[in-house]
Amino acid sequence: MKNGSTLQLEIEKASTSKIDSVDFDNLVFGNIFTDHMMVCDYKNGEWRNPKVMPYGPLQLEPSARVFHYGQAVFEGMKAFKDDNGEVWLFRPQENFERLNKSSKRLAIPEFPTEVFFEGLEALLNLDREWIKQGFGNSLYIRPFVIATEAGVSASPAKEYKFLIICSPAKSYYSGEVRVVFAEKFSRAANGGVGFAKAAGNYGAQFYPTNLAKEEGFQQIIWTDANTHEYLEEAGTMNIFFRVGDKLLTAPTNDRILDGVTRKSVITLAEENDITVEVRRVSVKEIVDAAKKGDLKEIFGTGTAATINPVKGFGHDGEKFELEDQEDSYAQYFKTKLMEIQYNIAEDKFGWRYKVKK
Amino acid sequence: MKNGSTLQLEIEKASTSKIDSVDFDNLVFGNIFTDHMMVCDYKNGEWRNPKVMPYGPLQLEPSARVFHYGQAVFEGMKAFKDDNGEVWLFRPQENFERLNKSSKRLAIPEFPTEVFFEGLEALLNLDREWIKQGFGNSLYIRPFVIATEAGVSASPAKEYKFLIICSPAKSYYSGEVRVVFAEKFSRAANGGVGFAKAAGNYGAQFYPTNLAKEEGFQQIIWTDANTHEYLEEAGTMNIFFRVGDKLLTAPTNDRILDGVTRKSVITLAEENDITVEVRRVSVKEIVDAAKKGDLKEIFGTGTAATINPVKGFGHDGEKFELEDQEDSYAQYFKTKLMEIQYNIAEDKFGWRYKVKK
Ligand SMILES: Cc1ncc(COP(=O)(O)O)c(C=O)c1O
Ligand SMILES: Cc1ncc(COP(=O)(O)O)c(C=O)c1O
Numbered sequence: 001m002k003n004g005s006t007l008q009l010e011i012e013k014a015s016t017s018k019i020d021s022v023d024f025d026n027l028v029f030g031n032i033f034t035d036h037m038m039v040c041d042y043k044n045g046e047w048r049n050p051k052v053m054p055y056g057p058l059q060l061e062p063s064a065r066v067f068h069y070g071q072a073v074f075e076g077m078k079a080f081k082d083d084n085g086e087v088w089l090f091r092p093q094e095n096f097e098r099l100n101k102s103s104k105r106l107a108i109p110e111f112p113t114e115v116f117f118e119g120l121e122a123l124l125n126l127d128r129e130w131i132k133q134g135f136g137n138s139l140y141i142r143p144f145v146i147a148t149e150a151g152v153s154a155s156p157a158k159e160y161k162f163l164i165i166c167s168p169a170k171s172y173y174s175g176e177v178r179v180v181f182a183e184k185f186s187r188a189a190n191g192g193v194g195f196a197k198a199a200g201n202y203g204a205q206f207y208p209t210n211l212a213k214e215e216g217f218q219q220i221i222w223t224d225a226n227t228h229e230y231l232e233e234a235g236t237m238n239i240f241f242r243v244g245d246k247l248l249t250a251p252t253n254d255r256i257l258d259g260v261t262r263k264s265v266i267t268l269a270e271e272n273d274i275t276v277e278v279r280r281v282s283v284k285e286i287v288d289a290a291k292k293g294d295l296k297e298i299f300g301t302g303t304a305a306t307i308n309p310v311k312g313f314g315h316d317g318e319k320f321e322l323e324d325q326e327d328s329y330a331q332y333f334k335t336k337l338m339e340i341q342y343n344i345a346e347d348k349f350g351w352r353y354k355v356k357k
Numbered sequence: 358m359k360n361g362s363t364l365q366l367e368i369e370k371a372s373t374s375k376i377d378s379v380d381f382d383n384l385v386f387g388n389i390f391t392d393h394m395m396v397c398d399y400k401n402g403e404w405r406n407p408k409v410m411p412y413g414p415l416q417l418e419p420s421a422r423v424f425h426y427g428q429a430v431f432e433g434m435k436a437f438k439d440d441n442g443e444v445w446l447f448r449p450q451e452n453f454e455r456l457n458k459s460s461k462r463l464a465i466p467e468f469p470t471e472v473f474f475e476g477l478e479a480l481l482n483l484d485r486e487w488i489k490q491g492f493g494n495s496l497y498i499r500p501f502v503i504a505t506e507a508g509v510s511a512s513p514a515k516e517y518k519f520l521i522i523c524s525p526a527k528s529y530y531s532g533e534v535r536v537v538f539a540e541k542f543s544r545a546a547n548g549g550v551g552f553a554k555a556a557g558n559y560g561a562q563f564y565p566t567n568l569a570k571e572e573g574f575q576q577i578i579w580t581d582a583n584t585h586e587y588l589e590e591a592g593t594m595n596i597f598f599r600v601g602d603k604l605l606t607a608p609t610n611d612r613i614l615d616g617v618t619r620k621s622v623i624t625l626a627e628e629n630d631i632t633v634e635v636r637r638v639s640v641k642e643i644v645d646a647a648k649k650g651d652l653k654e655i656f657g658t659g660t661a662a663t664i665n666p667v668k669g670f671g672h673d674g675e676k677f678e679l680e681d682q683e684d685s686y687a688q689y690f691k692t693k694l695m696e697i698q699y700n701i702a703e704d705k706f707g708w709r710y711k712v713k714k
Contacts, residue, residue, distance in 0.1 A: 030420070030509035037419060059414045062394060062522050063387070067503050070427040070556035071563065107563035142509050146424050147560070152387035152499050152524065154593050156563040165419050167509065182548070189546030189582035191539070193561045199427030200557015203504070204550045206428065206464035206513040225546035226583045236511050 006048035009118050013126065014054035024132055027170050029304065030140065034127035034166045038119040041148075042109055042160040050115050052122045055165065065147035065157040072199035073102035074144035076303045078169070079124055079355065081131045082343035087124055087355040089141075090303075090341050092117070094260045099143055102196035107156040108145050116143070123164055124355050130168050135342060140169040140304065169304075179234065179298070180217040180314040181283055182208070186225035187232070187255070194255035205235045217314055219300075223283060224255070231281045237300030237308060238262035242329050243289045244296065247276045261301035265333050267349060274329065283315060290320045297322060299330035307334035363405035366475050370483065371411035381489055384527050386661065387497065391484040391523045395476040398505075399466055399517040407472050409479045412522065422504035422514040429556035430459035431501035433660045435526070436481055436712065438488045439700035444481055444712040446498075447660075447698050449474070451617045456500055459553035464513040465502050473500070480521055481712050487525050492699060497526040497661065526661075536591065536655070537574040537671040538640055539565070543582035544589070544612070551612035562592050574671055576657075580640060581612070588638045594657030594665060595619035599686050600646045601653070604633045618658035622690050624706060631686065640672060647677045654679060656687035664691035 014035040022032055033055050040050040066072050075095045080088045096117070100110040120141070124131070131139045143164045147157035185208035188194025193201060205220070212220050221239055224230045232250050233239055238259040241248045247269055252258040269276045289295040290313075298310035309330040312321040339345035340352060371392040379389055390412050397407040423429050432452045437445045453474070457467040477498070481488070488496045500521045504514035542565035545551025550558060562577070569577050578596055581587045589607050590596055595616040598605040604626055609615040626633045646652040647670075655667035666687040669678040696702035697709060 028508075028510075031507075033420060055419070057416045057418055059416050062412070062415055062520055063390060063499075063524075065560075066424060066556075067429055067501060068431055068499070068556055069559035069563075070429060071560035072424055072427060074425055105564050106560050107567055140509075142420075142425070144424060150388075151385075152497075152522075153385075154559050154562075156567065163419055165509075167420075184548050186546040186548035189543040189549060191541050191543035191582055192546060193557075198557065198561065199423075199425055200550075200555060200561060202426035202511050203422075203428035203463050204555065204557060205511075206426075207462050210464055210513065225548055 006046065007050060007112065007115055009115070009122060010049065010051040011122055011126070012051065012053040017129075019129055022168065024137075024168060027168055029169055030167050032167055034130045034139070034168070036123055036126045037166075038123045038164040040111075040115065040119070040162040042162070047109070047112060047115065047162070050119050052119060052126060058161070060148055061150035063150045063152050065149050065151070068152050069147070069154055070198070070200040071106055071108060071147035071157055072145065073099060073106050073108060074142060074197050074199065075099045077141045077143075078303055078341070079131050079139040079141060080341045080343070081133045081137070083133060085133070086343065087128060087131055088341065088343055089353040089355060091260050091264070091351045092120070092353050095143070098197065098258065099145070102198060103145060105193055105196040106198055108147065108160060111145065111162055120164055121355050123166065125357060127166055130166065132168065135338060136170055138169050140167045142167070175218070176311045177218045177300075177308055178216060178312040178314070179219045179221045179310050180212045180215065181221050181231065182223045183228050183316065185220075187222040189225055189255070191254060195252065195257060197257065202235070209235060215314065221313070229282055229284070231283060231286065232256050234300050237302035237305060240265065240299050240301065241281060241286055241295065242297035243294050245274070247274060247329065248281045249276065249278055250281055251278050259301055261303060261306065261337070264337060264351065265301050265307070268333055268336050271348075287315055287320075295322065296325050297329055306337055363403065364407060364469065364472055366472070366479060367406065367408040368479055368483070369408065369410040374486075376486055379525065381494075381525060384525055386526055387524050389524055391487045391496070391525070393480055393483045394523075395480045395521040397468075397472060397476070397519040399519070404466070404469060404472065404519065407476050409476060409483060415518070417505055418507035420507045420509050422506050422508070425509050426504070426511055427555070427557040428463055428465060428504035428514055429502065430456065430463050430465060431499060431554050431556065432456045434498045434500075435660055435698070436488050436496040436498060437698045437700070438490045438494070440490060442490070443700065444485060444488055445698065445700055446710040446712060448617050448621070448708045449477070449710050452500070455554065455615065456502070459555060460502060462550055462553040463555055465504065465517060468502070468519055477521060478712050480523065482714060484523055487523065489525065492695060493527055495526050497524045499524070532575075533668040534575045534657075534665055535573060535669040535671070536576045536578045536667050537569045537572065538578050538588065539580045540585050540673065542577075544579040546582055546612070548611060552609065552614060554614065559592070566592060572671065578670070586639055586641070588640060588643065589613050591657050594659035594662060597622065597656050597658065598638060598643055598652065599654035600651050602631070604631060604686065605638045606633065606635055607638055608635050616658055618660060618663065618694070621694060621708065622658050622664070625690055625693050628705075644672055644677075652679065653682050654686055663694055
């Protein structure tokens with residue numbers, strides 16, 4: 001993998017830290033970044049000169065491809081600190097592989113594994129103080145790749161920048177979440193880029209989500225673009241429905257992001273004899289179940305929110321509220337996952353990854 | 358519209374020009390930019406401080422929304438210089454309105470008309486020397502808007518930058534163009550952002566286009582994402598089919614860009630008693646027509662290429678070649694359009710817009 005010295009990690013420490021100016025009790029998600037970042041450039045057909053360096057602005061040509069053609073992908077992962085001060089990642093290999101899957105679909109060159117993990121760990125070690133102990137505290141990690149080549153012709157860039165930036169986090173959502181099932185707008189096409197964490201997938205959701213907000217819904221559950229009859233996923237979360245004691249969730253396909261939290265919840269459910277049906281979930285059956293009182297819970301799964309319970313939903317002008325469940329699956333999975341993430345519970349499935357000091 | 362002095366255009370001239378270093382006979386499309394650019398920032402709920410200034414790099418936070426969520430739209434237009442040295446735009450109001458239509462869909466604040474035209478004209482006048490006389494020479498103009506606000510939360514930015522950059526151009530495509538009809542991948546979903554010039558629409562096409570290139574096709578003609586049975590548009594061009602003496606082109610919808618060149622061609626055709634059927638065009642009818650020898654021409658329409666004749670196409674493993682036509686519609690429309698653009702022919706429809714000196 002190492003090619004001459006071009007993949008040798010360089011480390012430049014920040015001369016000062018801004019950590020003392022940060023109010024860790026009142027963090028807004030994704031607003032404050034740590035003292036360092038990782039960068040690596042792609043040029044002349046290869047990734048070269050990975051570097052962990054002081055966090056700071058980027059300089060790009062106004063014609064850089066990322067501004068014009070959205071050639072950009074990202075990932076979202078978290079680091080957790082246990083009571084002994086050890087730092088843990090959760091299934092990071094999954095995120096790394098998904099980044100490259102996204103890159104491939106966006107015609108971005110794939111990034112080398114070793115450089116990713118070596119840089120990420122060096123970065124986390126430099127910014128270790130930013131990862132606070134305590135259940136719920138974490139460091140949100142954002143790897144991303146952007147096309148930097150100058151020139152406005154609609155073709156893949158020949159130059160890219162890979163970065164990792166980190167932001168201390170409490171929890172993503174505040175307040176109660178109600179969702180509306182999409183009836184007109186869509187998130188992704190068959191044969192499109194919905195399965196990729198491509199930048200353009202997100203900006204495209206803002207306008208419909210604004211409209212939903214005006215109706216009192218914080219999020220949209222996207223349906224298939226053809227018929228709007230099947231429930232797929234939310235903007236940054238996969239979605240589970242609990243009907244009676246069964247869990248339902250859509251299968252992944254080329255429109256749906258294959259979430260790490262989703263697949264972990266499926267594993268945990270199976271381990272605990274909760275039936276999970278991974279199959280197309282129709283709007284009709286969920287509305288019918290809600291009317292009959294069989295719909296017990298809806299929750300979203302994603303790295304930022306872990307598990308996000310949904311309080312109610314809207315469809316076709318009707319609004320439905322969900323009752324709080326004493327034996328909430330959402331709460332159960334959230335605790336289970338967090339206990340693994342914070343090195344409290346046993347790690348049966350080998351999901352934890354210790355960041356070497 | 359002028360709000361205090363915040364929408365007063367400021368002009369800062371470049372101290373030197375790079376024009377003498379440019380080889381105008383050997384331009385690569387979109388690679389070289391003129392001495393100036395227009396910029397305007399959106400902050401605290403308003404566009405403010407429009408400025409024409411020396412062309413130069415942008416500084417952005419690594420967490421700027423455009424890098425992560427593809428909140429970015431653009432336009433493409435051209436300026437032409439006639440034999441008297443007057444500079445002309447072609448239907449610029451259409452591009453301006455489409456920019457705002459794209460912005461709206463991407464939850465980007467719309468840009469004020471007067472500021473757009475005042476800034477654009479000031480920019481073109483400063484860089485007037487860059488617009489060369491002669492049929493085929495032009496200045497490609499790229500207005501675009503990017504979300505600049507720092508912070509990785511998946512919600513619309515509150516800060517944006519509007520820019521116009523300009524690049525001297527000859528013609529976009531060199532060489533012969535063959536296309537393949539999409540059978541698996543798609544460009545846009547119903548209820549998605551296909552009708553907008555959203556950055557993410559373009560990066561999403563690069564990978565499938567690379568695969569097409571490996572099969573000997575330079576471009577893809579996208580089909581509807583549901584069935585792949587209907588022909589929609591190409592990556593940066595709308596598409597016309599000439600069957601016998603009739604022209605066929607897909608109607609615009611929420612998946613297809615409403616091209617300025619397309620609508621101009623439809624108008625010119627009608628004026629010249631060429632029948633245009635604006636309706637769904639099936640893959641089957643085009644393949645059948647090709648087999649029967651009725652398919653005379655395929656051509657793309659777009660600002661960059663004007664009219665781009667297609668030499669052949671592929672579908673389902675079969676390849677079809679088109680014969681050159683003596684009475685080529687593509688050639689006819691190209692000449693007609695260019696004569697209007699270069700102020701050679703009468704401007705019956707009021708399409709030309711003179712840039713005031
Ligand atoms: C569209 C989408 N769906 C689902 C998810 C959840 O995926 P994960 O559990 O891997 O964070 C995310 C966020 O990462 C997302 O962006
Ligand atoms: C997707 C797409 N279709 C069609 C066109 C042609 O539109 P116009 O004729 O306005 O340039 C373009 C380019 O602007 C485009 O990007």
